[in-house]
Amino acid sequence: MILAWPFIIMISLSCSFIAWFLFRPISQSMSGDDSNIAINQQRQDELKLDIKQGLISDDQYQAAESEIISTLATELRIDTKESIAIKPLPWILIIVLICSVFSLGVYSQLAPKMIPSGNSLSEPMSMSDSIERLQIFLEENPDDFQALKMLGLAQIGIGNVEESIEAFEGAYLINSKDIDLLLQFASAIAASQDGQFGGKSKVLIDEALILDPQSIQVLYFSGIVAVHEGNLNGAIEFWEKALYLIPKDHPDRNIIEEALGTVLNLQVK
Amino acid sequence: MLIEVGHFALVLSLIISVLLIVVPSIGLYQNKTSLAQLARPLVWAQGFWIALAFFVLMSAFLSNDFSVKYVADNSNTQLPLLFKASAVWGSHEGSLLLWVFVLSLWTVAVSIFSKRIPSDLINQTLVVLGAISFGFLIFLLFTSNPFERLMMPPLEGRELNPLLQDFGLAVHPPMLYMGYVGLAIPFAFVLSALIRGQLDSTWIRWTRPWALVSWSFLTVGITLGSWWAYYELGWGGWWFWDPVENASFMPWLVATALVHSLSVSEKRGAFKQWTVLLAIGGFSLSLLGTFLVRSGVLTSVHAFATDPTRGLFILIFLFVVIGGSLILYTWRSSLLQQSNPFSLLSRETGLLINNILLVTAMLSVLLGTLYPLILDTLNLGKISVGAPYFNAVFVPIMIPGVIALAIFPYVRWKKDSLSRVFNLLKFEWICVVLLTFLSWVFITDNVFVTVAVGLFIWVVNHVLVLFIKRLRSKAKLSMSFIGMILAHLGIAVFVLGATVTTQLGIEKDIKMNIGETQTIAGHDFVFNGVSPHSKENYSGFIGDITVFKNTKKVAQLSPEKRYYQTGMPMTEASIDPSITRDLYVALGEGLGGGAWSVRIYYKPLVRWIWLGGLMIALGALFAAIDRRYFLRVKS
Numbered sequence: 067m068i069l070a071w072p073f074i075i076m077i078s079l080s081c082s083f084i085a086w087f088l089f090r091p092i093s094q095s096m097s098g099d100d101s102n103i104a105i106n107q108q109r110q111d112e113l114k115l116d117i118k119q120g121l122i123s124d125d126q127y128q129a130a131e132s133e134i135i136s137t138l139a140t141e142l143r144i145d146t147k148e149s150i151a152i153k154p155l156p157w158i159l160i161i162v163l164i165c166s167v168f169s170l171g172v173y174s175q176l177a178p179k180m181i182p183s184g185n186s187l188s189e190p191m192s193m194s195d196s197i198e199r200l201q202i203f204l205e206e207n208p209d210d211f212q213a214l215k216m217l218g219l220a221q222i223g224i225g226n227v228e229e230s231i232e233a234f235e236g237a238y239l240i241n242s243k244d245i246d247l248l249l250q251f252a253s254a255i256a257a258s259q260d261g262q263f264g265g266k267s268k269v270l271i272d273e274a275l276i277l278d279p280q281s282i283q284v285l286y287f288s289g290i291v292a293v294h295e296g297n298l299n300g301a302i303e304f305w306e307k308a309l310y311l312i313p314k315d316h317p318d319r320n321i322i323e324e325a326l327g328t329v330l331n332l333q334v335k
Numbered sequence: 336m337l338i339e340v341g342h343f344a345l346v347l348s349l350i351i352s353v354l355l356i357v358v359p360s361i362g363l364y365q366n367k368t369s370l371a372q373l374a375r376p377l378v379w380a381q382g383f384w385i386a387l388a389f390f391v392l393m394s395a396f397l398s399n400d401f402s403v404k405y406v407a408d409n410s411n412t413q414l415p416l417l418f419k420a421s422a423v424w425g426s427h428e429g430s431l432l433l434w435v436f437v438l439s440l441w442t443v444a445v446s447i448f449s450k451r452i453p454s455d456l457i458n459q460t461l462v463v464l465g466a467i468s469f470g471f472l473i474f475l476l477f478t479s480n481p482f483e484r485l486m487m488p489p490l491e492g493r494e495l496n497p498l499l500q501d502f503g504l505a506v507h508p509p510m511l512y513m514g515y516v517g518l519a520i521p522f523a524f525v526l527s528a529l530i531r532g533q534l535d536s537t538w539i540r541w542t543r544p545w546a547l548v549s550w551s552f553l554t555v556g557i558t559l560g561s562w563w564a565y566y567e568l569g570w571g572g573w574w575f576w577d578p579v580e581n582a583s584f585m586p587w588l589v590a591t592a593l594v595h596s597l598s599v600s601e602k603r604g605a606f607k608q609w610t611v612l613l614a615i616g617g618f619s620l621s622l623l624g625t626f627l628v629r630s631g632v633l634t635s636v637h638a639f640a641t642d643p644t645r646g647l648f649i650l651i652f653l654f655v656v657i658g659g660s661l662i663l664y665t666w667r668s669s670l671l672q673q674s675n676p677f678s679l680l681s682r683e684t685g686l687l688i689n690n691i692l693l694v695t696a697m698l699s700v701l702l703g704t705l706y707p708l709i710l711d712t713l714n715l716g717k718i719s720v721g722a723p724y725f726n727a728v729f730v731p732i733m734i735p736g737v738i739a740l741a742i743f744p745y746v747r748w749k750k751d752s753l754s755r756v757f758n759l760l761k762f763e764w765i766c767v768v769l770l771t772f773l774s775w776v777f778i779t780d781n782v783f784v785t786v787a788v789g790l791f792i793w794v795v796n797h798v799l800v801l802f803i804k805r806l807r808s809k810a811k812l813s814m815s816f817i818g819m820i821l822a823h824l825g826i827a828v829f830v831l832g833a834t835v836t837t838q839l840g841i842e843k844d845i846k847m848n849i850g851e852t853q854t855i856a857g858h859d860f861v862f863n864g865v866s867p868h869s870k871e872n873y874s875g876f877i878g879d880i881t882v883f884k885n886t887k888k889v890a891q892l893s894p895e896k897r898y899y900q901t902g903m904p905m906t907e908a909s910i911d912p913s914i915t916r917d918l919y920v921a922l923g924e925g926l927g928g929g930a931w932s933v934r935i936y937y938k939p940l941v942r943w944i945w946l947g948g949l950m951i952a953l954g955a956l957f958a959a960i961d962r963r964y965f966l967r968v969k970s
Contacts, residue, residue: 072340076347080380084354087376091369094454101453101537108963109602119810122747129749133675137604140673141535149368157370161358165350173346176476177339178484212485246489310874311898 088154106138211240248274263291341391342482348384349472355465374461375446382439389436402488411492413872421505428481437516459527497899503563511556515621517549522618529663543597544959550590551955558948569906569921571936576725581704582624588697589617592690608671615660678750685743692736699728741797787834794827815961822954825947832943841937849929856937859883873897894922
């Protein structure tokens with residue numbers, strides 16, 4: 067990952083660009099003395115214009131002119147130092163070395179150890195490959211919350227419910243305030259209880275509801291818990307609130323509407 | 336992979352900034368021109384990679400790449416395109432990237448528009464800018480990485496703060512940052528002059544246009560912020576003396592002092608010490624403001640404790656910038672002693688008064704902003720310093736400043752006599768007193784408004800007479816002069832607008848039933864009811880209010896109450912704007928039976944506040960393109 071070809075191209079481009087200007091340096095614009103003379107000359111011209119237009123008197127002109135001359139006298143440096151020529155090649159080598167070694171070195175420290183496969187140039191991995199890579203990663207980083215959460219999700223994806231619960235449990239110990247984790251963890255426990263959202267599963271969803279009572283996902287799951295407890299009115303209340311909050315063209319809207327419709331029918335019967 | 340390319344581009348620009356600091360410095364001190372002249376190409380290379388990183392992050396927002404934590408935290412698929420693009424700087428990491436991006440834009444601009452500046456000065460300036468950029472890139476990469484990935488990308492991102500889902504986010508922060516970061520340019524010029532030990536005419540000449548342009552952007556940024564707060568927050572206020580607002584206002588006050596001080600240094604070679612301190616102070620305050628806001632210190636002093644890495648870095652960076660500059664200033668102070676003399680009554684004195692008042696005003700705002708934070712940090716209790724303190728302290732300091740800005744353009748440089756100025760302006764003064772008296776008798780008996788009208792007439796009268804006199808003398812009008820006229824008129828317009836809207840504005844918070852009418856300032860507001868309303872990322876209610884004046888319909892207003900996905904309620908005010916007054920309506924809560932609580936505001940001359948701000952900014956731009964800055968030099 068660290069030596070991916072785009073990085074090598076980027077380093078090469080930078081070094082070539084800089085090297086070009088070492089071989090063909092930009093010419094110097096002017097010296098400080100030239101600039102100070104020109105600026106003070108311009109001031110003198112402005113003074114002449116002022117006296118011509120009657121804005122200042124002769125005395126004022128004389129005083130101002132002598133001030134300009136004395137200012138310039140203190141500013142001139144008469145720098146006769148000759149510029150020293152350099153051999154570009156050693157400098158280019160140094161720059162190439164610094165650019166490549168330090169940029170890759172710093173990046174290797176900052177870059178993520180793993181990149182989500184969906185956004186990488188590499189081929190998508192199979193679920194079991196992902197689990198294997200996550201397990202290797204977790205051996206080195208056992209306290210990585212995101213990796214544990216991802217492992218739990220991947221395990222449940224291939225039907226390993228117990229392993230999934232174990233991974234979620236680990237993530238929960240690190241961060242018990244992540245709503246997404248609480249919902250996934252509750253779902254995994256429910257899967258191990260034949261789809262029943264009771265016990266710890268309910269506790270987790272209640273925790274999520276306290277953390278974010280406006281979350282559509284939390285409201286949806288709270289509705290499911292309420293249905294499992296036989297509290298149909300409670301479920302209707304949660305889902306109606308979710309429908310109020312969810313935009314009209316949101317893809318999840320249909321799911322909630324369907325669930326609400328089912329419960330309303332049950333109530334009628 | 337594109338995200339990794341963006342991340343690597345930032346790392347590469349960090350390494351290039353190191354080269355920018357080291358290589359041209361070696362060239363400058365060993366007199367190796369080829370190495371010194373490498374400063375510009377290094378700036379361009381660095382600018383290119385930072386721009387690439389910025390646009391990669393923007394593309395991640397536009398393509399809903401929720402594998403990037405920053406995108407997942409601040410955007411979702413339902414967010415409209417404009418807000419997705421502006422969400423890039425909607426939170427801490429992205430706004431720091433915008434800071435770095437804007438700094439690179441300024442640096443590239445300096446490197447391009449520098450043909451008339453001596454090579455040594457410009458190369459040294461670019462080295463200083465490279466050092467600033469290095470500090471920010473380190474901060475960005477090591478504590479605030481916007482390209483951080485999520486191991487498990489969510490299918491949907493979070494809601495961008497509904498307050499930020501507005502056109503204002505697209506324009507206000509970039510403009511403000513252009514101003515904030517732009518102050519790095521005068522700072523870099525000053526520092527490079529101090530490092531080189533050449534505090535001559537050249538650095539003063541070339542510092543001023545950059546200071547003017549950045550001051551102009553800062554003015555536009557603050558003006559836009561005030562306008563945004565006015566229509567977005569639903570309170571009808573245009574300035575709240577909120578610490579975040581103060582954080583941008585303090586550098587503006589110092590930058591205002593700086594552009595005036597630079598004019599004295601440029602024209603008379605005086606105030607050099609003062610100018611150097613103002614340039615250092617202006618940029619230090621912009622850093623302080625950025626970090627106070629971005630570190631979260633202003634919302635809670637405990638933000639340092641919750642994120643020690645970020646807080647510690649901020650303190651170290653501020654210490655290095657402010658401390659380093661002041662050490663350099665002390666080291667070179669002997670070179671700053673030379674100053675051309677001026678008498679008590681001279682234009683220099685006027686500009687000195689202006690500077691003292693502006694800096695005093697800045698210190699009063701700084702005290703009011705930091706005092707509660709200091710008390711809280713020392714566990715001495717929690718206090719809140721609000722508008723009553725700022726109005727009581729700030730306004731009296733600024734009134735003499737407004738009076739002085741009208742008179743001193745008439746006073747000659749170096750030395751003048753009171754009798755000459757008095758004879759020149761006596762008719763104007765009689766005219767001002769007469770007009771102010773008439774306005775008190777016939778227009779308003781409000782003391783504050785009368786004072787504001789008096790100040791408005793005072794400034795406008797002096798400025799216009801000066802303009803006419805200059806036209807009559809057939810002297811060629813310089814852009815600098817036109818800029819000054821425009822900016823000073825802008826101050827007058829602002830003072831009148833701010834005072835009249837604050838003193839004569841009317842506010843009513845009322846319950847309205849369907850068909851009910853409320854009369855405010857001669858306008859009848861008829862409430863026609865509220866209907867449900869929704870868009871892709873929110874749902875809510877939209878009110879319908881018709882406004883009549885003398886039975887003639889003048890406006891149809893549609894205030895909204897929105898509920899975003901997070902459930903956060905938002906008030907979207909509806910405004911009927913005009914140059915003389917705004918009619919402003921905000922919807923409160925439904926009270927049952929079709930009745931709603933409604934806030935109605937009548938805001939006379941409120942648009943003058945922002946018009947004044949824009950005039951000041953335009954004036955600064957005019958001054959920055961004066962022909963003096965297009966000087967041709969022959970070696």
